[in-house]
Amino acid sequence: MSRLPRTALADYSDEQREMFDEIVKSRPVKPDDGHIGGPFDVWLQNPEMSKRLVGLGGFFRARTSVDRRYIELAILVTGAYYEAQFEWYAHEPMAREAGVPEFAFELLKIGERPDFTDPGDIATYNLATELHLTRKVTGPTYAAAVAEFGTQGVAELVGLCGYYSLVSLTLNAFDVDLPEGAEKPFAD
Secondary structure, eight states: OOSOOOOGGGOOOOHHHHHHHHHHSSSSSSOOOOOOTTTTTHHTSHHHHHHHHHHHHHHHHSOOSSHHHHHHHHHHHHHHTTTTTTHHHHHHHHHHTTTOTTTHHHHHHTTTTOOOOHHHHHHHHHHHHOOOOOOOOOOHHHHHHOOOOOHHHHHHHHHHHHHHHHHHHHHHHTTOOTTOOOOOSOOO
């Protein structure tokens, strides 16, 4: 991390170490040096905050009513809006795996509207984009999103955009590095 010095495991408080262990259980990479990456090292500065945010992230990853494809699309729209290098780096492969169309990635990165044909892609893109650009949602966009995902799904997508805004802001504020050798998705 550029702005947050790495903390050795031995230097964590008991609460930080407990939360470190909890986070690592759910991550694909199992670090043992005290450095997790992404927003997690920043959040570990306050173990209670970390616990709450990691729990919310777990909900969005695994327990929403919205299909993973649309979750990942909303995350990419959010990451692109904030030009959050690490967020895009981490979620682009997940979005591909979840079925976000290949033609959309480069357009999303440069802030252009992909020519989606899938109604869920259209509803997700419109909802997330309007939230970020205007901080509101128009009546037609809201109605289309409710028709596609139901009120619960729209509530989840709005919450997801807010959560990943927080993630993106954390990553940007602390200038979180990408793994060594990774290419930055956005120009500096």
